[in-house]
Amino acid sequence: MPKKSLANLTDLAGKKVVIRVDFNVPQDKDGTITNDRRIRGALPTIQYVLEKGGSAILISHLGRPTGDAEADKPFRMDRVATRLGELLGKPVQKSDEVVGPISAEKVAALKPGEVLLLENVRFHPDEQNKKHDGTFAKTLASYGDVYVNDAFGTCHRKDVSMLALPEAMKGKPRVVGFLVAKELDILANLLGTPKRPMVGLLGGGKVSDKIGFIKAMLARVDQVLVGGAMTYTFLKAQGIEIGSSRCEADKLDLARELLELGKGKIVLPVDHLIADKVAADATTEVSDGQVPAGKFGLDIGPKTIQLYSDIIAKAGTVVWNGPMGKFEDEPFAKGTKSIGEAMAANQNAVTVVGGGETAEAVEQFGLDSQMTHVSTGGGAFLEYVEGTPFAALDQIDDQ
Missing domain, CATH: 3.40.50.1260 (Phosphoglycerate kinase, N-terminal domain)
Structure with missing residues (x-):
């Protein structure tokens, strides 16, 4: 059965749209982005949401964090946020946590036309935890009115942001973005x-x-x-x-x-x-x-x-x-x-x-x-x- 895409949603004015993107970009040892193709691939979806009067809350993983804060510094999303802002031609806000009071405050304050990128979703211990209790997914689900899967490179995964999150958003619109729609x-x-x-x-x-x-x-x-x-x-x-x-x-x-x-x-x-x-x-x-x-x-x-x-x-x-x-x-x-x-x-x-x-x-x-x-x-x-x-x-x- 064909899946609904973002193109099927035209009434996004004032909506907060949670978009699972794939910003797992190649980096050098210092964390510098060496190829931004995956960031560029998500632009049509993000721009559509903003043009329709919505705001975008972006979720992605980057690399394979180990849980060691010092070793994981290259996997923070700061440089991705900067590069995305350059490509969009507008500032991209970035939260220094995945879920918690900082993210909740930033989501609540997000205005139409604005973009928020959450911290590397794999920094949260439940993202790849098969025995998670659902709390993480429900918290992420509370951030948005619409769920968009535009992360084809992770569609074969069963991580929380790919599977449990859209499950928790049942009853709200759940669609694929333009990148995933084209791939399919x-x-x-x-x-x-x-x-x-x-x-x-x-x-x-x-x-x-x-x-x-x-x-x-x-x-x-x-x-x-x-x-x-x-x-x-x-x-x-x-x-x-x-x-x-x-x-x-x-x-x-x-x-x-x-x-x-x-x-x-x-x-x-x-x-x-x-x-x-x-x-x-x-x-x-x-x-x-x-x-x-x-x-x-x-x-x-x-x-x-x-x-x-x-x-x-x-x-x-x-x-x-x-x-x-x-x-x-x-x-x-x-x-x-x-x-x-x-x-x-x-x-x-x-x-x-x-x-x-x-x-x-x-x-x-x-x-x-x-x-x-x-x-x-x-x-x-x-x-x-x-x-x-x-x-x-x-x-x-x-x-």
Whole structure:
């Protein structure tokens, strides 16, 4: 059943709108934001609420706090509030607690058109406590007249702010924001009647991390093009020499099972960019077919780039999850960048990037705006395609 979205709510004047956003942005060691894509992704939802005369109370987690106040300083939401204010062009208030007298006072004083960001929701001990007594959820629920889920990247979680909070707000409007609505629309098309041929691109480190996703893709796509470190587990399973390349030695039987399941669909690299060490200053060369002893496979080679690009050029739909190589280091970035460029060049295709590192890569190469959709959810994207039901979405009102 389709879910109600924020677009279904036009009477927001004077309403306090609690919005669960995903501001879990990448940071350096000092807590400086290195990529604000997730903050920018929430802007349409926040701006809509403000334009309709409502006020926005934002809830998000950031990082993985340990409970150590000193160690958790980089995870405070101050810098996020500052960056959001810059993007909105107006001040964003920030509460130094999640719930309590400070937050209650700020919520009560919030005026139409104003924005309040609560402290990192994971600083509260009940956010991820499966045995919570409901008090935390009820307190958060008391802050708002409307609940909006605009945190696709956390939709597969059962944290209080994703599940118990909207449960506690039953009877009040509960909708998805524009970001989540777009994600669900794109995914519905992918899982429904996508344009053919449909091509899946799979990269990243481990086969074991994406078993369900690989099987789901094999059931839907016409071809699966493999890259990244997972390549070498598949090659090793076929008895092909992989040198010192990363390999899940305990998953070779699984790789053989997937190769058999995907017979005629799975396409593996025909050449590799190899190096003498895993470092940006490594000496590189191209190797056909296999990787010599003592060498590391760190990117797809030029023949594979051409092969994959030709397949992408003829595709009607392309879904990509996982980089083709160690793109963070310039010598090993060409494969990932070239695949992104091939997708961008096929303007007749629906091109979807499945979040995580892949989203960071296409943005790094300036290709994100040329894709049909770049998901904000890595794990959530994978689980949705696998068919995992999201309890958080069950709490949203049906249309």
